[in-house]
Amino acid sequence: MEWFVAPEYWLSRLVFQRALAVVYLFAFLTAALQFRALIGRRGMLPVPHLVARVPFREAPSVFHLHYSDRFFALWAWAGCAVSVALAAGVDSRVPLWAGMLLWLLPWALYLSIVNVGQTWYSFGWESLLLEVGFVAVFLGNGTVAPPIVVLFLLRWILFRVEFGAGLIKLRGDACWRKLTCLDYHHETQPMPGPLSWFFHRLPKPLHRVEVAANHVTQLIVPVLLFTPQPVATAAAALMIVTQLWLVLSGNFAWLNWLTVVLALSAVRFPAHAPRTAGAPLWYEVVVLAVAVGLVALSRQPVRNMISRGQIMNRSFDPLHLVNTYGAFGTVSRTRYEVVIEGTAQEVPRRDADWREYEFKGKPGDPRRWPRQYAPYHLRLDWLMWFAALSPGYAAPWFGALVERLLENDRDTLRLLRRCPFPAHAPPRYVRARLFRYRFTTWRELRETGACWERVYVREFLPPTRLADPVVRSR
Incomplete structure (x- = not known):
């Protein structure tokens, strides 16, 4: 089916996949270096205590079957190794089915960690990485052109990340509507960065411009992701600029970087597409079936997004396949x-x-x-x-x-x-x-x-x- 693939996005897929592998690497590295004190056998919230009271069906994880600190360490470092291999492009040197299995591996590895991570892993970017990582499994490798359905699924995630964050701000703290939240945010955010002091000391009129620009980027620009090129590329580029601005002003783990990676998948780079074989039938069937399933699962996040009682950063299934996102519905003044x-x-x-x-x-x-x-x-x-x-x-x-x-x-x-x-x-x-x-x-x-x-x-x-x-x- 010719409509199934979009060969002009081959470079977008390549950049997206390599960048996503790097984000995976940071996630697994964080787990490997910190787990013993946080969730290890003598950690503050030990994994063995969790799996003893939470059934597997509620939090699927390999650690329900076996746990030891050594096993967890091997699991996390294995994730680092797979991430490095994917960043190096190993998935493009194997058959399509093998490349898909390679991308499924870090998702499964990280799912097992998140589902026993408890409050230490309750951040929205954990679910975001799992949702993006699962969709990435079906993006294919260099043997076939990128499926247009999967590219639009990635845009759908990006839309929910940005639009959901925009709505929670308008419905939440009045300072977002008054354009005054950035009078406080740079000073009171969870972990300021080296430039946060300077951002806080910017003139207040500029802070109001920043908030207004944020509303435009989160509430209007996301809709343009589903328009024809080059408008969609321009919309993604604006989102990237906004996210890099947030990178400069604070420390939000890999949230901003993962959002940039998502936006890169919507950018159409001016590069000649290499010749690829047609997508095999089994691949088309699998991709379309997964797409239908994810769209069906999107019902709850959409209902939450349009609800007056909108909540932030919630997973609706134990596999974290489709989630709801948002940030800073309220801003601390002190x-x-x-x-x-x-x-x-x-x-x-x-x-x-x-x-x-x-x-x-x-x-x-x-x-x-x-x-x-x-x-x-x-x-x-x-x-x-x-x-x-x-x-x-x-x-x-x-x-x-x-x-x-x-x-x-x-x-x-x-x-x-x-x-x-x-x-x-x-x-x-x-x-x-x-x-x-x-x-x-x-x-x-x-x-x-x-x-x-x-x-x-x-x-x-x-x-x-x-x-x-x-x-x-x-």
């Missing part, structure tokens, strides 16, 4: 941070020698400038931002974090930038305090060299030691 400290003294007085633990990405020392980590995902740092918003977010895992710090647990300390205590002498007590943070002004930056100013608010966790019967935040 930034709070939980600062964790320890002391080796026997009596935890207020004037004791309290030493602060330093995290890699989240604000701590007011003089330490934010770093760029995305697309790598610092999961603990992100959850610490949620903990500062409300202790309820931290209730399942914060007590375990404090316990590991009191033990100088090696895997947990690897998630931090610096532990103030030597390995052989863990702290006697650990406490947590809540501070209000704000970006300094130009004058304050020149005078103090500090990019943050912080003020003590209240106690988050009283001084706690291992002998205490209960270790939890309150």
Whole structure:
């Protein structure tokens, strides 16, 4: 069937596939390097505890069959290896069916991780990677031209990502309608980047222009993805520019980069298409059957998107095949941070020698400038931002974090930038305090060299030691 393929998009497919493989690599690398402290056998939320109470049908994962830290590590590093192979183009050097199996492999590997990741893997970009990764399985390789149906499925995902995010903003915080949200967002976002201070200090009229441009990009431009070329390419290009602007202004793991990858699939590059064989019948049947199934599953996300009670970042099936997305339906006006400290003294007085633990990405020392980590995902740092918003977010895992710090647990300390205590002498007590943070002004930056100013608010966790019967935040 001639209508089935779009050979003019061969370079779009190539760029999309190689870039998606790189995103997969960051996802698996994050899992491999952080899992022991987060969900390992002695982690804050251990996988064995989850699989003991959650049936396989609700969260399909290989770890229902077997779990050990060594097995999980092998699983995650295998994902890294497959991602590198796909980025190198191995899928184009094998038959069509083998290339599809190669693309199915990282999706299956990562699905098993996400479905046991619990709150550490509750972010929208986890489901987005799985949904995009599943559709990518049917995009084919160099032996056939790209199927037009699959290309439109990728645009459908991109449309829901952008349009859903635009709708949740209009329905949510009034500052989006008043064009004032960026007066706060760069300062209060989960993990500021090295340029966030400068973005925050842009003139307020420019902030309003940014918000208005965001509304246009998320509510009008996505519709143009389904128009003929070159309009669709122009729409995708605008989305790419917007996402790169977000990359510069913050640290959102691989969300922005994956959205850029999606937009690249809609760009028609001016390149001569190589000659390919016709698509085999079995391939056409499989692609069309999958497309029909995904369109049918899209009913719930669409109903959610047009509902006044729209929710963000929700999966409607355990395989994460079709999901709903959105971000920042509300914007915090004030930034709070939980600062964790320890002391080796026997009596935890207020004037004791309290030493602060330093995290890699989240604000701590007011003089330490934010770093760029995305697309790598610092999961603990992100959850610490949620903990500062409300202790309820931290209730399942914060007590375990404090316990590991009191033990100088090696895997947990690897998630931090610096532990103030030597390995052989863990702290006697650990406490947590809540501070209000704000970006300094130009004058304050020149005078103090500090990019943050912080003020003590209240106690988050009283001084706690291992002998205490209960270790939890309150």
